[in-house]
Amino acid sequence: MKYSIRTRLTLSITFVFLFIFFFILVAGAIALYLGLNEEIDRDLRIEEKRMSELFALEFQDLLTEKGENRKSLRDKLVEELNEIYRYKRQFVIFPLESNTGRRIYAGGELKNVQLLLPKGFLALKDGYYNQRFDSNLYRLLIIRKEWGTLLLGARNQAFFEVADEFKEIFLIGIPLVIMLVILGGRFLARQAMRPVVSAAEAAEKITLTDLGQRLSDYDKKDEFGILVTTLNKMIIRLERGINRIQQFTQDAAHELRTPLTILRGELELLYQQDDLSEQIQASLQKTLDRTISLNKIVEDLMLLAQSDSGHYKLDKSTFRLDQVIQETVEDVKILAENRPIGVNLIYCDQVNFFGDEQLIRRLLLNLSDNALKYTEKGHIEFSLKVQNNAVEIKIKDTGIGIPEENFPHIFDRFYRVEKGRTSSDKGSGLGLSICKWIVEAHDGAIDIASEEGKGTTVIIIFPLILRNN
Amino acid sequence: MRILVVEDEPDVAAFVRKALVEENHAVDVAHDGAKGEYLALTEPYDLIILDIMLPIKDGLTVLKSLRAEKISTPVPMLTARGEVPDRVAGLDAGADDYLVKPFAVAELRARVRSLLRRQSGDRSPLLKAGDLTLNTVNHEARIKDELVELTTREYAILEYLLRNKNRLLSKGMIAEHVWDFHFSSDYNLIEVYIRRLRKKIESKIQKKIIHTIRNSGYIIRDSEK
Numbered sequence: 001m002k003y004s005i006r007t008r009l010t011l012s013i014t015f016v017f018l019f020i021f022f023f024i025l026v027a028g029a030i031a032l033y034l035g036l037n038e039e040i041d042r043d044l045r046i047e048e049k050r051m052s053e054l055f056a057l058e059f060q061d062l063l064t065e066k067g068e069n070r071k072s073l074r075d076k077l078v079e080e081l082n083e084i085y086r087y088k089r090q091f092v093i094f095p096l097e098s099n100t101g102r103r104i105y106a107g108g109e110l111k112n113v114q115l116l117l118p119k120g121f122l123a124l125k126d127g128y129y130n131q132r133f134d135s136n137l138y139r140l141l142i143i144r145k146e147w148g149t150l151l152l153g154a155r156n157q158a159f160f161e162v163a164d165e166f167k168e169i170f171l172i173g174i175p176l177v178i179m180l181v182i183l184g185g186r187f188l189a190r191q192a193m194r195p196v197v198s199a200a201e202a203a204e205k206i207t208l209t210d211l212g213q214r215l216s217d218y219d220k221k222d223e224f225g226i227l228v229t230t231l232n233k234m235i236i237r238l239e240r241g242i243n244r245i246q247q248f249t250q251d252a253a254h255e256l257r258t259p260l261t262i263l264r265g266e267l268e269l270l271y272q273q274d275d276l277s278e279q280i281q282a283s284l285q286k287t288l289d290r291t292i293s294l295n296k297i298v299e300d301l302m303l304l305a306q307s308d309s310g311h312y313k314l315d316k317s318t319f320r321l322d323q324v325i326q327e328t329v330e331d332v333k334i335l336a337e338n339r340p341i342g343v344n345l346i347y348c349d350q351v352n353f354f355g356d357e358q359l360i361r362r363l364l365l366n367l368s369d370n371a372l373k374y375t376e377k378g379h380i381e382f383s384l385k386v387q388n389n390a391v392e393i394k395i396k397d398t399g400i401g402i403p404e405e406n407f408p409h410i411f412d413r414f415y416r417v418e419k420g421r422t423s424s425d426k427g428s429g430l431g432l433s434i435c436k437w438i439v440e441a442h443d444g445a446i447d448i449a450s451e452e453g454k455g456t457t458v459i460i461i462f463p464l465i466l467r468n469n
Numbered sequence: 470m471r472i473l474v475v476e477d478e479p480d481v482a483a484f485v486r487k488a489l490v491e492e493n494h495a496v497d498v499a500h501d502g503a504k505g506e507y508l509a510l511t512e513p514y515d516l517i518i519l520d521i522m523l524p525i526k527d528g529l530t531v532l533k534s535l536r537a538e539k540i541s542t543p544v545p546m547l548t549a550r551g552e553v554p555d556r557v558a559g560l561d562a563g564a565d566d567y568l569v570k571p572f573a574v575a576e577l578r579a580r581v582r583s584l585l586r587r588q589s590g591d592r593s594p595l596l597k598a599g600d601l602t603l604n605t606v607n608h609e610a611r612i613k614d615e616l617v618e619l620t621t622r623e624y625a626i627l628e629y630l631l632r633n634k635n636r637l638l639s640k641g642m643i644a645e646h647v648w649d650f651h652f653s654s655d656y657n658l659i660e661v662y663i664r665r666l667r668k669k670i671e672s673k674i675q676k677k678i679i680h681t682i683r684n685s686g687y688i689i690r691d692s693e694k
Binding site: 254257258259260261262264265266268269271272278281282285286288289290292293295296327330331334335337338358361362365366369 | 573620662686
């Protein structure tokens with residue numbers, strides 16, 4: 001995700017606000033424009049009424065008179081009209097002499113009014129028209145009377161007036177509004193996201209081993225309240241699920257344990273009887289020892305199951321890690337006795353270690369067993385070093401190594417590298433998962449480096465905790 | 470000796486009973502906590518084997534009420550593995566020992582023997598077979614009075630064999646007891662240690678003590694049959 005929800009929310013809010021703002025501005029402009037147009041139309045209508053009255057009185061005479069009389073009448077009328085329109089320059093009035101189109105008078109700012117006339121205006125119906133002339137827009141009113149046609153025109157400034165009016169609003173208002181809206185949007189977004197942030201913080205604290213906690217202190221019945229409630233319900237279901245798994249593991253282990261105990265006990269009693277035939281005793285021994293192995297696998301599974309649920313309690317005490325390593329190396333030496341493998345403890349610091357001794361022994365035996373299993377010839381080297389408040393255990397062999405493609409899986413449960421392995425090895429595939437768990441349970445880290453055909457090196461590092469007892 | 474076994478699983482109770490009867494004990498079995506508690510309160514037993522997970526009344530409650538009634542009979546408890554709190558709780562409630570299920574019969578017999586010995590006042594920490602003596606307190610092995618140097622592992626194996634004197638132990642049992650680990654390499658390790666033990670001990674006694682039975686197990690016998 002490129003942007004945070006808060007940023008995106010801020011952007012959305014900003015866009016919505018800006019859109020509304022524009023909409024209001026444009027609507028305002030349109031309303032103003034229409035209003036101004038209406039005003040012009042109204043003025044034109046008033047003017048038309050006045051003209052009609054004037055002409056109704058004097059125009060009739062003008063039409064009937066001839067010669068000088070007509071000229072003086074006409075001049076009088078023109079003077080009268082000029083008087084009226086001296087201050088109303090935007091009006092152009094030209095009543096037309098009869099319906100032939102001859103002009104009697106044109107007043108106002110445009111004398112050359114002919115140009116203003118729409119083409120074939122004589123055929124036009126009565127009403128308002130827009131006409132462009134000299135980059136100006138004009139509003140025209142055409143009215144037909146019995147004495148002729150009356151054409152009134154006024155310059156239509158509405159568009160420019162509106163533009164003028166809104167120019168300032170746009171130039172100053174928009175940046176200001178954008179700024180305010182972004183600030184407000186950020187604030188609103190933060191307010192809106194606050195419950196989410198606090199819920200996330202609370203959820204962070206809830207781990208698999210601590211599912212008893214809930215997302216709390218948001219009890220409002222709003223969307224976030226619903227979210228928090230939903231999450232809490234999910235956590236409850238999760239907790240129930242985990243509890244069921246733990247219960248199942250416990251039950252399953254118990255169910256396995258009891259028959260294993262019986263199987264073992266009966267086999268042992270039989271095996272220890274004196275009067276058995278050789279065949280029966282050999283077969284009993286094999287069955288018994290395999291039962292013991294089976295038991296170990298069940299215990300390993302139990303161990304992993306318990307470690308998953310965080311229920312395994314380490315039995316910690318202070319012990320000599322160097323002695324444990326020495327004993328392990330001693331065992332490995334014996335196991336490698338009849339094979340061309342040199343086993344060496346090349347470095348061994350004295351270490352008082354605080355941890356679960358049984359588990360650490362398991363760890364070392366597991367790793368040694370692996371090294372022995374996969375080394376044909378060469379050597380297995382152990383070392384134990386203390387440096388910078390940490391213990392480093394290294395087990396290096398010259399075995400067949402681990403193919404690179406298997407690396408991501410070697411710590412997985414039941415995973416076994418099949419390639420190049422002899423069929424005689426009988427691991428459960430749990431060994432390395434258990435090793436990893438043991439190391440991590442002691443706050444350590446395990447790393448395996450391997451090259452196919454050359455060997456494997458296992459490095460374990462534990463923090464050294466000094467105990468004074 | 471009279472022993473009470475309180476164990477709800479009939480088959481487990483059956484082989485525990487068999488194992489103890491083979492050792493010439495008289496064994497009673499109770500399948501729930503209440504019956505176990507009643508028997509323990511009314512009959513005189515020398516030892517009570519008590520499972521922790523029991524129907525009606527759990528093992529810890531039974532044990533607490535026995536101790537409250539001043540019954541000091543030794544009680545080894547049977548518990549599930551890895552559950553440290555259980556074990557600690559058991560010992561706190563007055564248990565004398567605990568065995569982790571699934572336990573080995575050999576282990577059970579050895580523990581019972583040692584508890585009964587303690588009960589009878591025989592507090593000697595010594596295990597003996599012929600001229601061989603093993604001190605379980607300071608981990609010293611002697612032949613007659615001569616000290617035999619043993620490594621930790623050699624001692625552990627020898628002690629296990631001696632505690633189960635006259636009983637056959639398989640290599641798997643020994644590996645489990647001493648290493649608590651299942652090696653993939655077919656118990657070669659145990660053969661080597663047994664060989665070393667023999668060299669150290671039998672060279673001095675001039676007599677076979679650790680017998681190999683058909684290459685599958687080992688046994689220490691008191692005397693030649």
